[in-house]
Amino acid sequence: MMLTFTGMKSTDAEKLWNGGQDSHGNPAEKAISDGKGNPCRHCLEMIKEGEAFLIVSHRPFAAKHAYAEQGPIFVHAEPCIAYDDFNHELPSVLQDSPHYLVRGYSGDERIVYGTGGVVDQQAIIDRAKSLFENPSIAFIDIRSAQNNCWQARIQRG
Numbered sequence: 001m002m003l004t005f006t007g008m009k010s011t012d013a014e015k016l017w018n019g020g021q022d023s024h025g026n027p028a029e030k031a032i033s034d035g036k037g038n039p040c041r042h043c044l045e046m047i048k049e050g051e052a053f054l055i056v057s058h059r060p061f062a063a064k065h066a067y068a069e070q071g072p073i074f075v076h077a078e079p080c081i082a083y084d085d086f087n088h089e090l091p092s093v094l095q096d097s098p099h100y101l102v103r104g105y106s107g108d109e110r111i112v113y114g115t116g117g118v119v120d121q122q123a124i125i126d127r128a129k130s131l132f133e134n135p136s137i138a139f140i141d142i143r144s145a146q147n148n149c150w151q152a153r154i155q156r157g
């Protein structure tokens with residue numbers, strides 16, 4: 001089974017780069033990376049020391065329902081290229097920590113109970129393939145195991 005990793009939609013990132021509001025309706029906060037653990041959720045690369053980035057609240061779901069978690073994420077302040085998963089490998093942002101929270105969602109964006117768990121970085125792909133054997137899982141979200149921040153999404157294909 002092939003897996004595809006995706007980050008924040010380019011339309012959402014472009015809105016922020018054009019001075020738009022985040023998912024809370026606030027302007028983006030600006031910061032400079034210290035090079036330690038600042039993942040960009042659009043290109044899925046780590047933000048290098050000295051690079052400017054935006055701190056925003058992001059809701060990576062289409063609708064504002066009860067399961068639509070929203071939380072803090074970082075994005076490069078200067079426009080970057082959306083992650084293109086041509087290798088079907090772990091993007092850089094998922095290689096920065098030893099563990100991640102991996103959880104399956106249904107097609108209507110609901111948590112599929114029993115699928116969530118903290119897994120070793122090296123086990124993310126195997127865990128995702130195993131979860132996708134369940135046909136009720138439409139996508140898998142990866143979050144920080146320490147801070148619960150949304151990192152990336154995995155889909156079949």
Ligand SMILES: [Zn+2]
Nearest residue numbers: 040043076080
């Ligand atoms: Zn970026």
